[in-house]
Amino acid sequence: MSPSISLTINGEARAVALDDPRVTLLDLLRERLDLPGTKKGCDRGQCGACTVLVDGRRVNSCLTLAATLDGAEITTIEGLALGEELHPVQAAFIENDAFQCGYCTPGQIMSAVGLISEGSAGDDPERIREGMSGNICRCAAYHGITIAVQEATRNMIRTDKEDAA
Amino acid sequence: MSVAKPLPHDAAKLHVTGAARYVDDMPVPADCLHLAFGLSTVAAGRITSIDFDPVRDYPGVVGVWRAKDLPGPCDCSPSNHDEPLLAGNTIRYLGQPVFLVAATSHHAARHAVRAVKMEVQKRDAILTVDEAMAAESRFEEGPRIWKRGDAGEAIDAAPHRIEGRIEMGGQEHFYLEGQAALAFPQEGGDMVVHSSTQHPSEIQHKVADALGVPMHAVRVETRRMGGGFGGKESQGNALAIACAVVAQATGRPVKMRYDRDDDMTITGKRHDFRIDYCAGFDDEGRLLGVEFEQFTRCGWAQDLSLPVADRAMLHADNAYYIPAMRVESHRLKTNTQSATAFRGFGGPQGMLGIERVLDHVAHTLGRDPLEVRRLNYYAPTKGGAAPRPPAADSPRDILAKKKELEAHPDEDLTSRGAQDVTPDSSPAPTVPEGVQTTHYGQPVEDFILHEMTERLAESCNYAERRRAVAAWNAENPVLKRGLALTPVKFGISFTLTHLNQAGALVHVYQDGSISMNHGGTEMGQGLFQKVAQVAATSFGVPLESVKITATDTGKVPNTSATAASSGSDLNGMAVKAACDEIRERMAEHLAKLHQDNPRDVRFEEGMVKVGGERIPFAEAAQLCYMGRVSLSATGFYKVPKLNWDRLKGQGRPFFYFAYGAACSEVVVDTLTGEHRTLATHILHDCGSSLNPAIDRGQVEGGFVQGAGWLTSEELVWDETGRLRTHAPSTYKIPACSDRPDVFEVELWDGRNIEETIYRSKAVGEPPFMLGISVLMALSDAVAACGTGYPSLDAPATPERVLAAVRKLRDGV
Ligand code: FES
Numbered sequence: 001m002s003p004s005i006s007l008t009i010n011g012e013a014r015a016v017a018l019d020d021p022r023v024t025l026l027d028l029l030r031e032r033l034d035l036p037g038t039k040k041g042c043d044r045g046q047c048g049a050c051t052v053l054v055d056g057r058r059v060n061s062c063l064t065l066a067a068t069l070d071g072a073e074i075t076t077i078e079g080l081a082l083g084e085e086l087h088p089v090q091a092a093f094i095e096n097d098a099f100q101c102g103y104c105t106p107g108q109i110m111s112a113v114g115l116i117s118e119g120s121a122g123d124d125p126e127r128i129r130e131g132m133s134g135n136i137c138r139c140a141a142y143h144g145i146t147i148a149v150q151e152a153t154r155n156m157i158r159t160d161k162e163d164a165a
Numbered sequence: 166m167s168v169a170k171p172l173p174h175d176a177a178k179l180h181v182t183g184a185a186r187y188v189d190d191m192p193v194p195a196d197c198l199h200l201a202f203g204l205s206t207v208a209a210g211r212i213t214s215i216d217f218d219p220v221r222d223y224p225g226v227v228g229v230w231r232a233k234d235l236p237g238p239c240d241c242s243p244s245n246h247d248e249p250l251l252a253g254n255t256i257r258y259l260g261q262p263v264f265l266v267a268a269t270s271h272h273a274a275r276h277a278v279r280a281v282k283m284e285v286q287k288r289d290a291i292l293t294v295d296e297a298m299a300a301e302s303r304f305e306e307g308p309r310i311w312k313r314g315d316a317g318e319a320i321d322a323a324p325h326r327i328e329g330r331i332e333m334g335g336q337e338h339f340y341l342e343g344q345a346a347l348a349f350p351q352e353g354g355d356m357v358v359h360s361s362t363q364h365p366s367e368i369q370h371k372v373a374d375a376l377g378v379p380m381h382a383v384r385v386e387t388r389r390m391g392g393g394f395g396g397k398e399s400q401g402n403a404l405a406i407a408c409a410v411v412a413q414a415t416g417r418p419v420k421m422r423y424d425r426d427d428d429m430t431i432t433g434k435r436h437d438f439r440i441d442y443c444a445g446f447d448d449e450g451r452l453l454g455v456e457f458e459q460f461t462r463c464g465w466a467q468d469l470s471l472p473v474a475d476r477a478m479l480h481a482d483n484a485y486y487i488p489a490m491r492v493e494s495h496r497l498k499t500n501t502q503s504a505t506a507f508r509g510f511g512g513p514q515g516m517l518g519i520e521r522v523l524d525h526v527a528h529t530l531g532r533d534p535l536e537v538r539r540l541n542y543y544a545p546t547k548g549g550a551a552p553r554p555p556a557a558d559s560p561r562d563i564l565a566k567k568k569e570l571e572a573h574p575d576e577d578l579t580s581r582g583a584q585d586v587t588p589d590s591s592p593a594p595t596v597p598e599g600v601q602t603t604h605y606g607q608p609v610e611d612f613i614l615h616e617m618t619e620r621l622a623e624s625c626n627y628a629e630r631r632r633a634v635a636a637w638n639a640e641n642p643v644l645k646r647g648l649a650l651t652p653v654k655f656g657i658s659f660t661l662t663h664l665n666q667a668g669a670l671v672h673v674y675q676d677g678s679i680s681m682n683h684g685g686t687e688m689g690q691g692l693f694q695k696v697a698q699v700a701a702t703s704f705g706v707p708l709e710s711v712k713i714t715a716t717d718t719g720k721v722p723n724t725s726a727t728a729a730s731s732g733s734d735l736n737g738m739a740v741k742a743a744c745d746e747i748r749e750r751m752a753e754h755l756a757k758l759h760q761d762n763p764r765d766v767r768f769e770e771g772m773v774k775v776g777g778e779r780i781p782f783a784e785a786a787q788l789c790y791m792g793r794v795s796l797s798a799t800g801f802y803k804v805p806k807l808n809w810d811r812l813k814g815q816g817r818p819f820f821y822f823a824y825g826a827a828c829s830e831v832v833v834d835t836l837t838g839e840h841r842t843l844a845t846h847i848l849h850d851c852g853s854s855l856n857p858a859i860d861r862g863q864v865e866g867g868f869v870q871g872a873g874w875l876t877s878e879e880l881v882w883d884e885t886g887r888l889r890t891h892a893p894s895t896y897k898i899p900a901c902s903d904r905p906d907v908f909e910v911e912l913w914d915g916r917n918i919e920e921t922i923y924r925s926k927a928v929g930e931p932p933f934m935l936g937i938s939v940l941m942a943l944s945d946a947v948a949a950c951g952t953g954y955p956s957l958d959a960p961a962t963p964e965r966v967l968a969a970v971r972k973l974r975d976g977v
C-alpha cells in the first residue's frame with residue numbers, strides 16, 4: 001500500500017496517496033494536484049521558480065519531499081489572492097512591471113511574501129535584493145521586482161497599522 | 166489613443182495569479198506519452214554496440230527509437246539539413262541525442278534512458294579554435310571577407326598602430342522555461358503541435374517534413390514562452406519533431422520537455438568568438454584603418470551560424486567611421502553543441518571587437534576613451550534623407566531565385582538559415598550629401614549618438630566622476646575604480662531580406678469586440694501588448710476590447726521567427742494594415758447611412774463620429790454587420806528599402822539603426838579580482854516609444870543580460886568536450902543582488918526617421934550591448950594597477966580580472 005499524507009493546500013485539507021515516496025512537493029503540486037502555477041526552472045534548488053510557503057516559510061518545493069509534509073500547511077501562487085482581490089504583493093508586481101515572460105513570477109511573489117513576513121528586510125532596497133537573490137529572473141526584471149517588494153512591504157505595514165488602530 | 170502609454174503586460178493578472186499557462190502546464194489526457202533522449206557520452210566517435218533491452222524493460226517504457234527506426238532522417242536543421250533528429254552511428258558532440266524513449270511518465274522516460282548499454286569507439290574531437298583552424302574544419306568553403314579601401318596600407322601609413330586579441334565566451338540562454346513541446350494526433354493523419362518556440366512556421370515546416378505530410382496537415386500553436394532570447398528560434402525543432410513522430414506512430418498525445426541539465430547539454434548557445442585586430446590611428450586617436458579577424462566556434466551543425474557570423478561582421482564598426490577596413494570571418498566546425506541565435510545574433514561580438522580597439526587606442530595615447538570614441542563617431546546628420554523609391558525585383562532576379570529554389574527543394578524559406586545567395590540586383594543605396602557610409606556601404610542617415618552621448622555624459626556627470634575615479638585610484642592601492650561610457654548602434658532588419666515580411670488577421674465581432682492574430686510570438690517582450698495597442702488605437706477603442714490570440718500557423722501562414730528585434734515593427738504594421746482595411750469599410754458604410762464623407766468618419770474614445778452623431782463602436786459594428794460589410798481582414802507588411810548582397814558584403818541590409826549609450830562605474834578588489842558595478846546610467850533610443858514601460862523593461866533586462874555575458878556567465882568545456890557548466894550552480898546568472906547600486910534608465914525622446922509603426926524603434930536586442938560599458942569600466946579599473954594595457958577577456962570573472970591585475974603589477 002502506498003503511504004499517504006494529509007496536508008492543507010491553499011486552505012483546503014487534502015489527503016494524498018504517494019505512489020512514489022520520493023516525489024517532491026513540486027511534482028505533487030504540478031502533476032497530481034493540478035496546480036501548475038508553481039514552476040519548474042531547474043528542479044535542483046537553484047533558481048527559485050518553485051518557491052511556495054510551507055507553514056508560512058518559503059521553501060524550494062523541488063527540494064522538498066512530499067512525504068515529509070504530513071500535517072503541513074502549503075500556500076501556492078494559486079491560493080494567494082482572496083477571490084478577485086489580489087494579495088498586495090501581486091498587485092505591486094502588476095503596478096511596477098515586475099516581470100516580462102512571467103515564468104519566474106509565481107516563485108518571485110511567493111518568495112516576496114515569505115521575505116516580508118520574515119520581517120528582516122523592511123523596505124531597504126539593498127536588503128530586499130539580497131533577500132530575493134535566490135530567485136533568478138532571466139528577463140532581469142529586477143528593478144521592478146525590488147520596487148514591487150518595497151511597495152508591498154510599505155502597504156502591508158500600513159494596513160497592519162490601520163487594522164491595529 | 167492607446168499607443169505611447171505605459172500599460173502593463175497583456176497577461177499581467179494571469180502571471181501574478183499563476184494562471185498563465187505554458188506548454189508544460191497544459192492539461193493532457195491520461196494516455197499521454199512522455200519522451201526523453203538518450204545522449205552520447207563522447208564528443209566524437211562511432212557507436213560500436215548498443216543494448217536497449219534494459220531500457221525496454223524499464224517500468225513504464227512504451228517504445229524506443231534509434232535513427233533507423235524513424236520514418237526518415239527527421240532533420241531538425243533550420244539551414245543545411247545537417248541535423249538528423251537522432252545520431253546514426255557517428256557521434257558529433259557530447260550530448261547529442263542518440264535514441265528516443267517514450268514512457269508513461271516523464272520520470273520513467275528519464276530514468277529509463279540511463280539503463281542503456283552503449284559502446285563507443287572514441288575519435289579525436291575538434292574542440293578549440295586552434296584545432297579547427299589546423300584541421301580546416303569550417304562551414305562554407307573558406308573565410309568570408311568584406312572590405313572597404315586598403316586597410317593594410319592605411320595601417321602601415323598611420324602614425325600609430327596597435328595589435329591585439331580579445332576572446333569572448335558564449336552564453337547559455339537559460340530561458341527560465343526549458344524547451345517543451347506537446348503533440349496531439351488528429352483524424353486523417355493531421356497533427357497539432359504546441360511548442361515553446363519563437364518560430365511556429367519553422368516547427369510546422371520541420372514537423373511536416375518529418376512526417377511526410379503537406380504543411381496544411383500540421384498546425385502549430387504558441388501562446389507564450391517563459392523566455393526565448395533566441396534559444397527558441399531553432400532549438401525547439403527536435404522536441405516538436407520527436408513528439409509528432411511518436412504521436413503519429415502510436416496515435417497517442419506526446420509531450421517532451423528537457424530537464425535543465427539536458428537542456429544545457431543538448432542545445433546550442435551564443436557563439437563564442439576570438440577577434441584579432443590591428444589598427445592604425447593618428448595622434449589624436451582617429452582611426453585610419455582597422456583589420457579584424459573573427460573566429461567563431463559554430464559547433465557540430467550549421468544551424469544559424471552563417472547569418473550570426475555575418476551580423477558580427479556587420480557590427481564590426483559599431484558607431485565609428487573607419488575609412489579603411491577589412492573584416493575576415495572564420496565559421497568553425499567543432500565537436501560541441503551547435504551554437505545558435507542569442508539576443509544580438511553576433512552583433513554583440515562584432516561590436517565588442519571595435520570597442521576593445523577604441524579602448525586600446527585611448528590607452529596607448531593616454532587619452533580619455535570617451536573623447537576618442539566621440540572623435541571617431543559617424544558624422545552627425547540632421548533630419549532625414551530624401552525618400553527613395555522602394556527597390557523592385559528585376560526579372561533577372563526572379564529567374565535567379567527560381568533556380569535557387571530548384572537547388573534546395575525542401576528548404577525552409579522562413580528560416581534565417583535559408584541559403585539565399587542570389588545577390589539582389591536592385592539599385593545600390595544612394596548616399597545623400599554629407600552622410601557617411603558603413604564599411605558595407607549603408608548610409609548612416611540619422612546618427613544621433615553625438616547628442617545622446619552629450620546628454621548622457623552630462624546627466625551622469627561623466628567628467629566630474631572621471632576626476633573622482635582618478636583621485637580615488639591615486640589614494641587606494643587595493644580597491645580600484647573604473648568608469649566607461651560606450652555607445653551602441655545596432656542594425657534593425659533580418660539580413661535575409663525576404664524574411665522582412667509579416668501577416669495579421671483581424672476580426673471585429675458584432676458586439677464590437679476585436680480578435681486579432683499575427684505571426685509574432687510572445688516571450689515576455691510585451692509584443693502582444695504593443696500590437697494590441699496598435700489595434701485599439703486604429704479603432705479608437707479601449708484596450709480591453711482587443712483580444713490577442715495564441716500564435717497559430719492555421720491563422721497566419723509563412724511567418725518569420727520572432728527575432729532580430731523585428732516583432733513589433735513587422736507585426737504592428739501588418740495588424741495596422743488589417744485594421745485600416747476594416748475601418749475603411751466601416752467608415753464607408755456608416756458614411757453612406759449618415760450622408761457623410763467617409764474621410765470625415767472618426768473612430769475615437771470608443772465611439773464612431775459620423776454625420777454629426779456619435780455612436781458607440783459596438784453599435785457601429787452591428788450596423789456594418791446588418792449592412793453586410795465584411796468585418797474581417799488580413800493585413801500584410803514588407804519592410805521597404807532593403808537591398809543586400811551578403812557575398813560581396815555590400816548594400817543596405819538594415820531599414821534603420823537603433824542607438825543607445827551606457828555609462829558604468831565599477832570597483833575591483835585587486836587582491837581577489839572580485840568586482841561590483843556601482844552605478845549604471847543609460848540613455849536608449851526607442852524612437853517614439855509604443856509603450857515606455859515595456860521598453861524600459863527591455864532596456865534594463867537587456868543591459869543586465871549583456872553585463873552577465875561579459876562578467877559572470879562562463880561556459881567551460883573540459884578537454885573531452887564535456888560542458889562542465891550545465892546547471893545554475895556552476896553557471897552564474899545575474900541575480901537581484903548583482904544589479905548596479907545606482908541604475909538609471911532614460912529613453913531618448915525622438916522619432917524614427919523611417920516610417921515604422923508610429924515612428925517607434927525596435928528594442929529587443931540593442932540594449933543588450935549596453936552591457937559592454939561594464940567590461941570597459943573593468944578594463945579601466947585594472948589599467949589603474951600599472952602602465953600596460955590590460956587586454957581583459959570576457960567574461961571578466963574574478964579569476965580573469967585577478968590575472969589581468971597580476972600581469973600589470975608583476976608582469977606575469
Ligand atoms: S525549480 Fe526549484 S529551485 Fe529551481
Ligand code: FES
Nearest residue numbers: 100102137138139
Ligand atoms: S520574467 Fe522572465 S524569468 Fe522573470
